[in-house]
Amino acid sequence: MKVCFINPPFKAEYGKFSRESRSPSIGHSGVLYYPLWLIYAxxxxxxxxxxxxxxxxxxxxxxxKQTLERVKKEAADAKLFVFDTSTPSIYSDVEFAETIKNMYPDAFTMLVGTHPSATPDETMGICDLIDGLARHEYDYIVRDTAIALRDGVDLATVRGLTYRKDGEVVHNPDAEHITDLDEIPYAAEFIKRRLCVTDYVFPAAAFPSIQIFTGRGCPAQCNFCVYPQTLxxxxxxxxSPENVIGEIEYIVNNFxxxxxxVFEDDTFTIHKQRVSEICNMMIQKGINKKIRWLCNARVNLDYETxxxxxxxxxxLIIPGIESVNQQILKNIHKGTTVEQIEAYVANARKAGLMIHACYMVGNQGETHETMRETLAAAMRxxxxxxxxxxxxxxxxxxxxxWAKSNGYINGKYDEYIHEDGTLNCIINTPELSAQELVDFCAYARKKYYMRPWYIGHRLVRGLRDPEDLKRSLKAFWRLKDSLLK
Structure with a gap:
């Protein structure tokens, strides 16, 4: 039996829609994430x-049209179609799945991703031709659905599945999260056989790069982060460290x-001992001489590690700094302190690690003054x-x-992006309008990147590291229009 996995088309006339980015959109930087969760399934x-x-x-x-032609050539005999989704593209994703259902009425159409996990009833109500969806982590839900369809087993046995039965929407009990992640094959091996690494761009990394996950879930409670709360x-x-090193060696030998x-774990550095084991194994095997890497790293990371x-x-390490206002950090349940942020930046500089810092404005408690404070800290x-x-x-x-209950957003999913697929700010608080937030971010980027220190910094670093120079030139070319306004 064949199962067809589809990352659907969306606004292709404007660029590449990065559905598995944490903020799905067509990015100004040219970013395109690997559809890793779909790959693992x-x-x-x-x-x-x-x-x-x-x-x-x-x-x-x-x-x-082009995608449907691929389906006809490669999956006309599929009995299960699995469609990745996102909030900004959900109506288009459902419409595409509906088209497939009309083409292959005997096949089972199934939606996966953060949006159907968060809104199963609403999503099933968009179109009656959608047969079902997987809620939360879906690797084994897809597998069990495929087995049930193949063997004629009642779908009521598939935990984590929402489906239609006799005209009604049925929610089976939740599936357990997967605990033995070593049982899941390497994403890199699948990418080698099925995809092309030069199609994907992670702007903070040298090109081409490859993304993998070494763990799932995140113990942090940040109220805005979508994957821990929905998937x-x-x-x-x-x-296990051995399993991770095995995939890294596969990448080194086959790419x-x-x-x-790029280690895409929400926070790769949560467990110091495990990070140390993986790093020591890289050094012992000489992997550190063959390929470099980056990761998301929370601001409680210590200097020794x-x-x-x-x-x-x-x-390079990527922290979610968000704000340097302690009350805002508390409001969003970030679980970090301004003192930790200060120490993190200083320690990374001493250790010789670069930082890609992530700042977010518009959270509960944000004002013009707190945004200026954050920009001042970023400049410093x-x-x-x-x-x-x-x-x-x-x-x-x-x-x-929080935003919906206070009337700060209207809940219209097609407003999450502009017509050209780029991100749209949808939140208006009593203190700050959406336009003010957008204008501040544009101002902050220009202020940050167009100062003499930064230009000199990039040139000096580029002379030391040709790959970094290439990355910088590509990034500037992609962002030049917004930076030079």
């Missing part, structure tokens, strides 16, 4: 004996053009790169509930 289906078709429409910037929960479940590995990471080949920190974004509250998150 396809890996599990293959492992369990199913024939798999995999179509990533955004990667090839395919429109609806994977707050328990950080880990692949000669890949220059960097930073130094070990640097020796193991890490060159002088991190290698920085991003400034307004809060985008997604369904299923605490931030969405």
């Amino acid at each position: 396809a890996c599990v289906a293959e492992k369990n004996g199913f024939d798999v078709a995999f179509i990533d429409a955004p990667a090839k910037q395919m429109n609806k 994977h929960g707050h328990r950080y479940r880990l692949r 000669p053009d890949v220059k960097e590995i 930073m130094c070990l990471m640097k020796n193991a080949g890490c060159h 920190f002088k991190t290698d790169t920085a991003q400034f974004f307004p809060l985008i509250p997604y369904p299923g998150t605490g931030a969405y509930n």
